[in-house]
Amino acid sequence: xxxxxxxxxxxxxxxxxxxxxxxxxxxxxxxxxxxxxxxxxxxxxxxxxxxxxxxxxxxxxxxxxxxxxxxxxxxxxxxxxxxxxxxxxxxxxxxxxxxxxxxxxxxxxxxxxxxxxxxxxxxxxxxxxxxxxxxxxxxxxxxxxxxxxxxxxxxxxxxxxxxxxxxxxxxxxxxxxxxxxxxxxxxxxxxxxxxxxxxxxxxxxxxxxxxxxxxxxxxxxxxxxxxxxxxxxxxxxxxxxxxxxxxxxxxxxxxxxxxxxxxxxxxxxxxxxxxxxxxxxxxxxxxxxxxxxxxxxxxxxxxxxxxxxxxxxxxxxxxxxxxxxxxxxxxxxxxxxxxxxxxxxxxxxxxxxxxxxxxxxxxxxxxxxxxxxxxxxxxxxxxxxxxxxxxxxxxxxxxxxxxxxxxxxxxxxxxxxxxxxxxxxxxxxxxxxxxxxxxxxxxxxxxxxxxxxxxxxxxxxxxxxxxxxxxxxxxxxxxxxxxxxxxxxxxxxxxxxxxxxxxxxxxxxxxxxxxxxxxxxxxxxxxxxxxxxxxxxxxxxxxxxxxxxxxxxxxxxxxxxxxxxx
Amino acid sequence: xxxxxxxxxxxxxxxxxxxxxxxxxxxxxxxxxxxxxxxxxxxxxxxxxxxxxxxxxxxxxxxxxxxxxxxxxxxxxxxxxxxxxxxxxxxxxxxxxxxxxxxxxxxxxxxxxxxxxxxxxxxxxxxxxxxxxxxxxxxxxxxxxxxxxxxxxxxxxxxxxxxxxxxxxxxxxxxxxxxxxxxxxxxxxxxxxxxxxxxxxxxxxxxxxxxxxxxxxxxxxxxxxxxxxxxxxxxxxxxxxxxxxxxxxxxxxxxxxxxxxxxxxxxxxxxxxxxxxxxxxxxxxxxxxxxxxxxxxxxxxxxxxxxxxxxxxxxxxxxxxxxxxxxxxxxxxxxxxxxxxxxxxxxxxxxxxxxxxxxxxxxxxxxxxxxxxxxxxxxxxxxxxxxxxxxxxxxxxxxxxxxxxxxxxxxxxxxxxxxxxxxxxxxx
Numbered sequence: 004x005x006x007x008x009x010x011x012x013x014x015x016x017x018x019x020x021x022x023x024x025x026x027x028x029x030x031x032x033x034x035x036x037x038x039x040x041x042x043x044x045x046x047x048x049x050x051x052x053x054x055x056x057x058x059x060x061x062x063x064x065x066x067x068x069x070x071x072x073x074x075x076x077x078x079x080x081x082x083x084x085x086x087x088x089x090x091x092x093x094x095x096x097x098x099x100x101x102x103x104x105x106x107x108x109x110x111x112x113x114x115x116x117x118x119x120x121x122x123x124x125x126x127x128x129x130x131x132x133x134x135x136x137x138x139x140x141x142x143x144x145x146x147x148x149x150x151x152x153x154x155x156x157x158x159x160x161x162x163x164x165x166x167x168x169x170x171x172x173x174x175x176x177x178x179x180x181x182x183x184x185x186x187x188x189x190x191x192x193x194x195x196x197x198x199x200x201x202x203x204x205x206x207x208x209x210x211x212x213x214x215x216x217x218x219x220x221x222x223x224x225x226x227x228x229x230x231x232x233x234x235x236x237x238x239x240x241x242x243x244x245x246x247x248x249x250x251x252x253x254x255x256x257x258x259x260x261x262x263x264x265x266x267x268x269x270x271x272x273x274x275x276x277x278x279x280x281x282x283x284x285x286x287x288x289x290x291x292x293x294x295x296x297x298x299x300x301x302x303x304x305x306x307x308x309x310x311x312x313x314x315x316x317x318x319x320x321x322x323x324x325x326x327x328x329x330x331x332x333x334x335x336x337x338x339x340x341x342x343x344x345x346x347x348x349x350x351x352x353x354x355x356x357x358x359x360x361x362x363x364x365x366x367x368x369x370x371x372x373x374x375x376x377x378x379x380x381x382x383x384x385x386x387x388x389x390x391x392x393x394x395x396x397x398x399x400x401x402x403x404x405x406x407x408x409x410x411x412x413x414x415x416x417x418x419x420x421x422x423x424x425x426x427x428x429x430x431x432x433x434x435x436x437x438x439x440x441x442x443x444x445x446x447x448x449x450x451x452x453x454x455x456x457x458x459x460x461x462x463x464x465x466x467x468x469x470x471x472x473x474x475x476x477x478x479x480x481x482x483x484x485x486x487x488x489x490x491x492x493x494x495x496x497x498x499x500x501x502x503x504x505x506x507x508x509x510x511x512x513x514x515x516x517x518x519x520x521x522x523x524x525x526x527x528x529x530x531x532x533x534x535x536x537x538x539x540x541x542x543x544x545x546x547x548x549x550x551x552x553x554x555x556x557x558x559x560x561x562x563x564x565x566x567x568x569x
Numbered sequence: 570x571x572x573x574x575x576x577x578x579x580x581x582x583x584x585x586x587x588x589x590x591x592x593x594x595x596x597x598x599x600x601x602x603x604x605x606x607x608x609x610x611x612x613x614x615x616x617x618x619x620x621x622x623x624x625x626x627x628x629x630x631x632x633x634x635x636x637x638x639x640x641x642x643x644x645x646x647x648x649x650x651x652x653x654x655x656x657x658x659x660x661x662x663x664x665x666x667x668x669x670x671x672x673x674x675x676x677x678x679x680x681x682x683x684x685x686x687x688x689x690x691x692x693x694x695x696x697x698x699x700x701x702x703x704x705x706x707x708x709x710x711x712x713x714x715x716x717x718x719x720x721x722x723x724x725x726x727x728x729x730x731x732x733x734x735x736x737x738x739x740x741x742x743x744x745x746x747x748x749x750x751x752x753x754x755x756x757x758x759x760x761x762x763x764x765x766x767x768x769x770x771x772x773x774x775x776x777x778x779x780x781x782x783x784x785x786x787x788x789x790x791x792x793x794x795x796x797x798x799x800x801x802x803x804x805x806x807x808x809x810x811x812x813x814x815x816x817x818x819x820x821x822x823x824x825x826x827x828x829x830x831x832x833x834x835x836x837x838x839x840x841x842x843x844x845x846x847x848x849x850x851x852x853x854x855x856x857x858x859x860x861x862x863x864x865x866x867x868x869x870x871x872x873x874x875x876x877x878x879x880x881x882x883x884x885x886x887x888x889x890x891x892x893x894x895x896x897x898x899x900x901x902x903x904x905x906x907x908x909x910x911x912x913x914x915x916x917x918x919x920x921x922x923x924x925x926x927x928x929x930x931x932x933x934x935x936x937x938x939x940x941x942x943x944x945x946x947x948x949x950x951x952x953x954x955x956x957x958x959x960x961x962x963x964x965x966x967x968x969x970x971x972x973x974x975x976x977x978x979x980x981x982x983x984x985x986x987x988x989x990x991x992x993x994x995x996x997x
Contacts, residue, residue, distance in 0.1 A: 065869075067965055070865055070868050070869050071696070071965075073868045073869065073872050073873075074688070074691070074692075074864065074865075074868045074874050075691050075692055075695055075696065076692070077692055077872075077873060077886055080872030080873060080884070080886070084872070084883045084884060085883065086881075086882030086883050087670055087671075087882060092667070092670060092870070093670050093870075093871065093879065093882070093883060093884050094872075095871060095872030095873070095883070095884050096872050100872075101868075101869060101870060101871065101872050102869045102870065103870070104872075125700065125966060126965065126966060126967060128959060128967040128968075128969065129865070129961070129965070129967045132659060132869075132959060132967070133869050136663070136869060136870065152736075193848075194703060194707055194814070194848070195707070195813060195814065195848055196814075196844060196847055196848035208737070324844065333693065333694045333695035334694075334695040334697060334841065335691070335695040335696045335697065335698070336695075336696075336697040336698065336699070336850070337696075337698050337699060337700070337965065338698075338699035338700065338703045338850070339699070339700050339703070340699075340700045340701070340702025340703050340705070340706060341702065341706075347695070348695070541734075541736070542702065542705075542706055542735065542736050543702055544700065544701045544702040544705060544728065544729060544966070545585055545966060545968060546574040546585050546586055548573070548574045549574055549576065549585045549968055549969070553969055
């Protein structure tokens with residue numbers, strides 16, 4: 004593979020401290036290098052915006068519930084379909100595209116790495132099968148521990164080390180990347196049709212509280228030296244007044260790691276509601292961002308909603324049932340033994356719904372009121388808030404007050420009484436957008452150590468070249484150009500290969516799956532632990548020997564090994 | 570050699586606790602398996618080599634010749650159908666879908682004649698389900714509706730429900746109530762605490778009556794509904810509503826009876842109503858060991874679980890139009906590749922006749938009814954015995970089947986990949 008020399012690129016590479024310089028980038032053998040080898044392909048970027056490949060740190064693209072979202076929604080499949088063309092397979096789907104659909108659309112937007120937001124360990128093999136069919140992005144899987152019986156028992160016994168040992172075994176077995184807690188305790192309660200309603204509400208039959216689970220897992224995570232922090236979907240998602248639960252949760256986060264946050268809060272828009280009913284719901288983004296601004300140990304992503312049709316899917320089974328009771332559309336639920344749950348319903352977010360307008364405002368406010376862009380990442384919790392193809396529009400909204408004012412005229416006129424959005428003057432700049440869409444993700448996930456998220460020599464050559472000329476575009480006014488520019492790259496380069504060009508994928512992909520293995524002392528090897536083995540002998544319906552995901556499912560697996568301090 | 574924790578490739582239960590004894594390239598003993606599993610592992614009716622019809626006889630041909638001729642048949646076809654897939658592993662199914670895409674073919678799996686109506690109902694109203702371990706550990710009420718697990722899924726009751734103790738149900742036999750609903754007495758109905766005998770075709774009405782009761786409208790219920798007394802309906806509804814965790818399992822007796830997908834829709838809506846009172850789940854009793862896998866694989870590649878038509882370049886789905894039975898009945902299909910199933914035994918006569926008229930090729934280890942309709946048959950390794958790959962249990966849990974020995978047959982993936990390469994080269 005010959006090298007590539009990108010000339011005259013307008014580079015923003017926040018991790019390397021480059022805030023917008025016209026420069027050349029040389030690529031050889033899949034890495035960024037000082038000098039391109041002779042005979043390299045030359046790309047004249049002509050002053051166009053050039054960033055590290057995009058990283059989505061929370062998106063639902065692969066696995067059991069995502070596929071069920073497709074399975075139950077032929078109407079969504081019809082809403083986005085393309086024929087086979089060149090190396091591109093057929094694609095279907097708008098809010099829950101097929102795997103190739105996800106991969107091509109992300110790739111043409113410059114995204115080269117995606118973290119799947121929720122994988123049940125028992126069904127991990129499925130996620131990995133779909134990862135292989137999502138060929139243009141390196142993939143990582145958040146692994147669900149919110150209702151894990153072995154974890155809750157360790158929490159009961161106040162044994163953080165044991166919890167860490169369980170995490171180490173399960174991550175290695177599921178080939179997962181990080182700890183995900185989705186409505187901790189709530190998914191187990193949902194096994195009885197119940198839920199937990201605050202961080203201090205005990206889980207039925209286990210007696211532990213969400214606060215205890217969260218605190219134990221944050222510490223267990225650090226004992227294992229995992230690259231990412233605990234990745235948390237708070238309790239009470241989507242409930243008016245839930246901002247208090249979110250603040251209580253933020254209170255629980257100690258500052259334990261110098262390299263990154265100690266707690267990652269996902270789709271915080273859904274967790275920032277004031278009021279007590281759907282009639283008086285209001286934005287509490289100011290309270291939430293005040294808490295986050297004061298705590299560098301917390302990072303969040305937006306979970307922005309955008310108007311239109313989409314599909315909601317989450318491990319938070321009880322929340323989906325509540326949502327179904329509101330929408331009365333169709334409802335799927337899938338509880339997973341000893342581990343977690345999940346639910347799916349389609350939704351329509353309307354400009355004429357005051358509630359939806361308040362939600363829409365809150366997401367933007369979180370990004371605009373968080374002082375440090377490294378603490379608030381751009382996401383829609385795709386497809387929950389909106390499918391990821393809406394990112395360019397969100398970027399434009401964050402960069403242009405004028406666009407926000409235009410939208411204000413389109414939405415429910417009462418909205419401004421419930422949200423502070425229209426009083427916020429801040430317009431984000433190119434640098435802040437670069438942070439919020441790749442650099443901060445790489446740092447928060449802890450994957451700069453494998454060369455992700457920056458463009459200095461030694462980094463993975465994942466590059467996005469957009470047709471936007473920052474010297475000629477005023478994002479505050481030219482928001483249409485911003486939207487169009489971020490919708491398709493001129494070039495997307497993945498591991499040193501041009502994979503997409505002007506909106507079309509041009510090669511067959513070969514991604515990697517990144518997973519974590521924490522090395523623990525024998526005393527903490529759960530495969531030898533009688534109580535842990537008993538779970539398989541008596542309560543799981545799959546034998547312990549058939550549970551771990553075999554290596555064959557990760558044809559290009561990248562293992563991040565850590566030494567546990569147990 | 571004894572192999573432990575072997576996965577059984579027969580039914581959708583996908584039991585993974587078998588102990589199988591192997592001598593050379595033969596299975597000589599199976600422990601923990603049901604009679605169906607024993608027959609699957611020990612049975613020996615394999616075709617020895619690829620065969621081609623020569624007048625009224627068969628001739629043996631080489632694998633290369635068989636695959637090349639199959640490619641030629643498919644390349645020559647205007648409306649090819651690739652049918653079956655439920656008896657092979659996911660990796661092979663995946664190549665099958667890409668082959669269909671390349672050919673502009675219709676690809677369909679056996680759901681089309683079993684739980685296709687369940688999928689249609691789910692597409693209307695969703696599916697509140699769970700993994701089987703949830704039922705095992707929690708359920709105090711289990712309902713089998715138009716299903717006879719003792720005969721069709723022999724270990725379902727002992728591994729997951731009636732006879733299986735769980736974490737919160739320490740003594741299943743005592744603490745768990747079993748309700749069987751069917752049109753006739755079966756072996757399963759004999760172990761039920763409550764047997765509800767419904768008139769044939771009466772399921773929809775009985776489901777509606779139960780929904781009305783759950784909604785608090787007892788006074789609307791007549792003295793009998795499709796052969797079921799009002800008293801029994803009240804009793805069943807009360808049992809369900811007072812359950813801590815209830816689970817409904819339904820079989821093809823509901824999907825293929827009068828009302829078809831509307832029956833399933835009604836059953837799902839009953840489940841949804843029950844969730845307003847307590848916890849309830851519903852699950853189809855999938856037949857083939859990997860039929861659910863074919864739905865999964867089709868879905869992540871094409872967006873649809875079965876009956877996918879690539880004729881217009883995009884993936885198009887319309888059950889009733891793009892389903893195998895309809896395409897064959899209309900005489901539309903001019904070549905068929907059957908993989909890992911037996912439509913000759915299960916399709917309506919008119920469809921089987923059409924399969925016999927057109928060039929039909931079967932990839933399957935065994936001689937079966939479809940053999941007699943085929944022009945060529947290519948024998949392959951049996952997944953779970955001498956081939957391995959991914960399967961999805963009836964509840965969506967993916968399990969990797971084991972290869973117990975290396976035999977002399979290529980597996981489905983080997984054959985399909987060769988076929989794909991030839992066709993891809995020809996199509997450019």
